[in-house]
Amino acid sequence: MPAPPVPATHRGGEAAALLQSFPPRTPSISWPQTEASREEVVDRLRKPPLRPARKEAHIQRMVGVHLLLGWLESLPGTTWQQRWNASPASVSYDGWREPVFAWAAAHGRPPGRAWSDAGLLALICADVIRPSMQWLAGNPSRHLRPALAATRDPGGFARLESDIPAHERATPNGSRAMKYIAQIVAACGGVDDIVVGDLLAHPKLQERSHGGSGPVRLAYTWLRNRGQFPPTAPVTLHSMTARTGPISPAGLIDRYRMRCRPIRDLLVDYLTERQPSVDFTTLNTIASHLGGLFWADLEHHHPDLDTLRLPTEISDAWKARVAVKTVRRRDPNGTIQTVTEPRRSAPGVKSTVRSFYLDLAQWALEEPERWGQWAAPCPISEAECGTKKLEQRQKSWSDQRTRERLPVLPVLVRTAERRLREARALLDSVDAVPPGSTITVDGKHYTLPKASYRVGGPAYIYDTNGVRRSPRTEEKHAFFAWATIEILRHTGIRIEELQELSHHSIIRYKLPTTGEVVPLLQIAPSKTDKERLLLVSPELADVLSAIVSRVRQADGAIPPIATYDGQERVWNAPMPVLYQWAVSGERRPISSNTIRRALNATLEASGLVDKHGKPLHFEPHDFRRIFITDAILNGLPPHIAQVIAGHESLNTTMGYAAIYPADAIEAHRAFIARRRQARPVEEYRVVTPEEWDEFLGHFERRKLALGECGRAYGTDCIHEHACVRCPVLIVSHSERSRLEEIEINLSDRISEAEREGWLGEVEGLRVSLVALQEKLAQLDARQQRRGSPVFLGVPTFDQLPGRATI
Template sequence: MNETETFEEVFASEEIGVPADRRTHFRHSGYQAPRRDLTTAEFAELLAEASEGDRVPSPRPTPATWDRTEMSAEEVVDLIGQLPFRGCKDHYRRRRRSAGTLLSWLTQFEGSTWQERWINGGLEDIQRGWVDQVVDSIPNGRTRSRRPLVCEIHTGMMALLVGQIIRPSYRWLLAQHFNFTLSQVRLMIDPDGFARLEAHCDKTDRTGQHRTGALNCVAMMLLNKGGRIADITVDDCVEFAAAMRVSHRTARHVTLFYTLLFEMGILGDDAPPTLAAARAPGQRTVQQMVDSYRIISPRVRELLIAYLTIRKPELDYASLRSLAGTLCLTYWRDLEKHHPGIDSIELSPEVAAAWKHRLKTIRESKQRKGQKREKPERILLSVRAFYLDLAQWAITDPARWGAWAVPCPIRANECVGTKRERASKARMHQRTRQRAPVLPTLVATAERLKKEAVGRLKVARAVAPGERFTVDGETFIRGGGDISKTTFVFDADTGRRRNFGLEEDEAFWGWAIVEVLRHTGIRVEELMELTHHSFVAYTLPSTGEVVPMLQIAPSKTDRERLILVSPELGDVLTTVIHRVRHGKAALPLVSRYDHHEHVHSPMLPFLFQRRIYMQNSAMNRNFIGRCIDNILLSSGLTDASGEPLRFTPHDFRRIFATDAIRTGLPPHIAAKILGHNDVNTTMRYAAIYSDDVIAHHRAFIARRRALRPGAEYRDLTPEEWQEFLGHFELRKLELGICTRDFGTPCVHEHACIRCPALRPDPAQAPRLREIIANLHARVDEAKQQGWLGEIAGLEVSLAAANEKLAAMNRLTERHGVVHLGMPDFRPAAGRQG
């Protein structure tokens, strides 16, 4: 601000006639004006919608009255004349006159205090056009010069706000551009508190517009609530953050102002470490889970609450939520929707069959509604366990559970999805086979993007704002801003704005994520949980050599494990630590939100954290996925259909397991490294290739030959070869071919018609019918002569002959002559290339 500017001129620039440089600041700071003026009811409705699922706060109420709002007009004018305004060249008489003009306008409304008159004046519902409303209602306001009067009203409003004569709502304050007013608030309302805040910002290297925005957030809270900075509570911050979201104000300062208050200890020792943690409702109770599905039947509701309460101690929170969703939503709410009035879990066969048929299609998810459910057996298994548990509990406590011991509508064989499991395993292996060969390309692309981003950022920071420069064949114009913090540039051809600092940050973390995942095979949750304390030094007892190990915190299986840090992995982790430390003695302490358990971790030195908007925050799955997608997009890799190839963090784990087992690592050792409880789970990860099968079969033959006597692998003699060929010459029989193995005796003493080794020839069916007719004649003759022993033998031969005839008929039906349309190469045999 120019020192010659008056308060009126400054206030005129805050809403009308904003200078070009300030309009640019508002645009680049992410400010979005509200779409329209919101009434109190509309604001409350949007606030409830935006806060749905959050913890219900209990903020301090805005006082209805206080000392200054009860002053007379003369006392208010005298107070404003004594306020130590700074930063402008102005006389206190002008401020007194401006405040008097606005007070005169407020006196026309009912109320015993200025706050009551302000509310009854209706300006709370006119967020953006309030100046025109006041000017038009002032006597002779239409005949006076408009701009001086507008400036006077602005100055009067600043005086009343800074003097704490009125306290507007967040709905009204967030609709204004009171940047200069808020700077005066920081000077005159709790100056000592703001001085400590600014000293803390200087100590933690927080400068620029984000710092100013965070301080302005605190100033607006004081304008609404009154008091001092030390009086601000966690719930006050949650309420203000929700109001900012509804008012479409920038979210960049929302978390920073809370972080500053938390770091200074203003919010208390038991305050959540982040604003997200303060807003989060935490883990819900079993009753809250069940009631969220709006079950109609009170009896079944009570049953589900009791059942889940008993199961709760043996399950983690994520598993409990999944079981509650299965029983309450997928099972019972679906039944209530399609069978209104149902009040018993004893289902008729028709109702159970209809539910199982609907279960094949996803119905409870908006994003996947109508898609085929891949593994319905898991839901069937959970529901079957529900019925069986109730039946078992009814034996030990019949008074409580006996009424619910009903037949289970799900059979055991319906819960077995062997075919689907095989299909899922095949898809997973095919996915691994497709991605493993391109992993080197992905790694090289990540390294290239990191180097290019560093080079672009270095060149951009070397030029002054407004200058043109060329890098990688593209011409840019250096934007404004702090060169040491971030770098905004504009494409000289398209005018598109880019942030080279942010691009370098994402490129670096993309490279680090890919390197750590491929070298360790850890899960993405375990990656995000790595801290500076994860490094463990292990001393070999034989040589005394110190080997670095990486301690993986329990995640899915609650089994802690150690991974050897290779030199390549050590270089990556060292680079990560150096970047996060940022010249400090230790890594910053941050809190990470666990989306599975719905809890925030204590303040820990996480390795995968990044500094954004002047505060450090732990990475989440969305950012990790975005970094990997950026690398894939730059690599140009595609799948079989030509679509861009997709990689998930778990793909690196499968590739790691496959490579480990292919290179000879024993499966039980690989299971230990991967953190699997069962070695069969590890083998499911390992995708077997065709060349692997051939190589392992050859290795098996070589090992077997090494163990068998060497005489068995000597060269054949001519006599032995002729004997081998003679065996196949003797295979031709009357009714077909003998399939007896070489070197084995004939166990039926050449009674071939009874032998299962005879493969009948369909062409000999007429001859076999003659034999069967002859056997019938011989049976009749034996019966006439009384040869009972002969009859038994002939009946065995007759039954075997009929079986051979049936086999001939089956072969005839199965193997018909089909012309395959194969090309004939004889006409082309004499051609020359």
């Protein structure tokens, strides 16, 4: 049987959707300059600004222009652009000179590379021909941008340069960004006319190599910041080819290329029905379980299957397959082994499939015309979805991981502080000396390059082995590694909550008792929809202050930037997030992968190893477990830890706490001791016989003629023994006749009081009569409930199989 199909990927889906919303400009084939005659073109090139100042350069250009114009005249077309498009030279920059040289050789004209290049540049600057973006992207010439800026659109380039900081244009990325803008102008014209699609369609944007897509993204940021693009334009082109964007339920299911169209449509409808109540991550998981691990697997082994009513042998075989998975592992000798291991998510997959069947059954009752045909017996029982053993193994693994990392946390903290101190010392030394100098820091020698493209100092230096290092990048990573460790260990927040921290998250709170102002950290909801506030300790305040000082601009404000929600595949509104930095002139949020790499570098420098002697590995979530465990071990009540951690259930909090049974016993004993110290000593003495008799006598005095008094022990009667009016009187049904006699008596007394004019007496008697009638109504309702039959689902004798009534 062939291997199951690989699920289709939605990588780059956002870029494709944006290209539909923001298409690039369509290249023109006719405009006044390309419609000009040969004499008009030559005449324009002989005048400024198209005529270069150097005579030799002008001669070289004109020789090349005459060569290219003669070659183009031999091609079909009415304009120079049509002739260029008809030539094989317009397909790609590589080898474009070959047809020109072949024509020159056939007509007895000497070919020359310098002449042809200079002539083609002159024709582009004169807007006689406009090569395609694909052709221009392959042109490595460094003369195109300055030539176009001086001849084609000098005003547009001047306005653009005035809007860009000088230090950004002076970098290699800035220079390449200006070159790519010039390429767009050469292909479509006009700096101020560039649209979003021109940059989205730039061939360099698809490259992931160094120096490829970075300048295109920087050029986009420049043009967007100057207000050239509409507000709906994408925030950034960073990772454009990797982002998927929002995916519809149909897109999630169609990844698995199902054969049975009705089942495919059913799964799409099911996901659409579930979509409003779940987030995208959950919806994607459901689609993966139902579409990939369930139905695609069934179709792979049973191609003709078209019903949800699965025979027992088919469902049993599927359960056996989903319980394991095949993975590839690399051995120490470098060979790759294919092994089979248990699938940890198998109970979750079964639970999703069981929920799918049960949902269809329930919906079939509510909308039979839509879902009735799909209702089928569920092939998975509730017992098969049990996760108790898996949760126990997970708890054991989590506790062991926490116990291994909690004792070495101080070492990791000291290592982060040391790396930051060393990185800052190296950067300060580099900035204090001129280019080309040699410095010594911590006994190590470094050499600075003789020239620097950066206004603030060199981007790279070289150690004694010739290895290039970036002191600014190292200092940034060391700083945020230190800040991440400090924030996570002092707050226990999740990594996505760490990335969402903004300047607005730091608030002040005034204590109502003392009037003292304390700082609080507001954690935005990430995994749950509940916000929470954390008290900022002095240590945490120092870290937050250092981050704010670092990302704050010259005007004192933290720039708001848009962040990408990887869970929902959408862009968040611009916020002054704390975890941001400038990359190639663009303010970007720091990604979770960057944070993890910085943590791994700190761990590598610490030299910590696990019990097997391998390097110790920390995940950001390990700090959350460590925080909760350390807090509870030091006396923080678990329900307070639950609120701080933002958990829905106390069981979740206790699942994070790695506490030994002995620790639990000692903590409980210490709690009892503290409670006894706080409570009065008299509460812990031996009860006297008189107190015990008084306690028992309380229950004896609760017995009344109408029933029993329900007041609590140690309390007095609040109705001065007017029991008929008292709401805590528990009336016995056997005393109903007595209540009826009292009702008749009260009615007679009310009539007598009304007859005699005792109006005050009438009001009090009516209150007693209303209370009495309520008690009679309560007795009737209670007796009615006791006498009414309640069906518990147990069949009667005549409903048993094989029985019949006579």
